[in-house]
Amino acid sequence: MIFDYETLRCIWWAFLGVLLIGFAITGGYDCGVGVLLPYLGKTDDERRVILNASAPTWEGNQVWLITAGGALFAAWPIAYAVAFSSLYIPLFLTLFALWLRPLGFDYRGKIENQQWRDWWDKALFVGGFVPALIFGVAFGNLLKGIPFHLDSDMRMNYLGDFFGLLNLFALIAGVVSLFMLVAHGAVFLQMKTVGEIQQRAKKAVVVSISVALSAFALAGLWITRLEGYHVTSKVLPNGVSNPLAKFVKRSEGLWLDNYEHLHILWAIPVLAFIAGGLTIWLSKKDRAGLAFISSSVMLTAIILTAGVSMFPFLIPSNISLNSSLTIWDASSSHRTLQIMFWATIVFLPIVLTYTRWVFKVMRGKITVEHIQQNSHSLY
Secondary structure (H helix, E strand, C coil), X not given: CCCCHHHHHHHHHHHHHHHHHHHHHHHHHHHHHHHHHHHHCCCHHHHXXXXXXXXXXXXXXXXXXXXXXXXXXXXXXXXXXXXXXXXXXXXXXXXXXXXXXXXXXXXXXXXXXXXXXXXXXXXXXXXXXXXXXXXXHHHHHHHHCECEEECCCCCEEECCCCHHHCCHHHHHHHHHHHHHHHHHHHHHHHHHCCHHHHHHHHHHHHHHHHHHHHHHHHHHHHHCCCEEEEECCCCCCCCCCCCCCCCEEEEECHHHHHHHHCHHHHHHHHHHHHHHHHHHXXXXXXXXXXXXXXXXXXHHHHHHHHHHHHCCEEEXXXXXXXXXXXXXXXXXXXXXXXXXXXXXXXXXXXXXXXXXXXXXXXXXXXXXXXXXXXXXXXX
């Protein structure tokens, strides 16, 4: 089957969303567990229980993030160049924080010294906190627009700075991202542990979801007054990629355009609140497995809310509106997208099968007694 250019561009927008959601669900609970480590683990043995709940699967979970970066590079090279140039410092900080995680998992238990382990616990906290916050801050800045422009030779010029990215709206989006992943990590720990750690995790679920959904509601209200973007010239879904061959306007509330044109889309943000409330209820009823599923639905709905609001924009520019990148004018060639599509059809099921297998193999609970009996073979 050979798809036309327009269809492939939409498919790859959907694939990118799937990869980001896949990382949020799998790598997200890893980040959440890292943030919760110093708060839910009161003793060294309890912290080792928490680490052994997530450490065996973190490497496989990173596949989703790496693949998302690769997909962005191959499917929308201009968007990749703009994103990794304008957001260079935040992405570098994220990379550094993620780099701390394997070091923390591998070296924490090498020396039986509490100060040594405390420092690695702090490193693992940073490794969870920084990516969870920065991913949200990045999305917040995309909604506000990035200060870049393209010249006639498609060279990108970025006119912003790091501190400009730390605006209030972006930080609220960062809070949404941080606490939704903390909630997901808390549900995961409730599912994987017993006793005191499990009870503390239940309390963390209620607090973190309450904060995440409150911040999500606040961001939603802000969006109604935030300047959004709209393509005013004729859209050529099958045309050659050229971001400068269009006209864009910016006005208050335009990020809600897609919802106004297709009212059923309002079900997506509503689903986030329903799934969040259901997660709290299931957690209190000690149905952690079902709570993990509903928490995953909440994450998916929050991410889709942002994606649907921005469609078809990938990276809007707030200083040169016509330089804004959309899925129609920033993609690779038709042939490239076609080849990538068939590669994804082959390899994505493999990743999904591997992820399911890992969850099945590692489904047992971790206890303090188990840790004490296997002190030399675990983290």
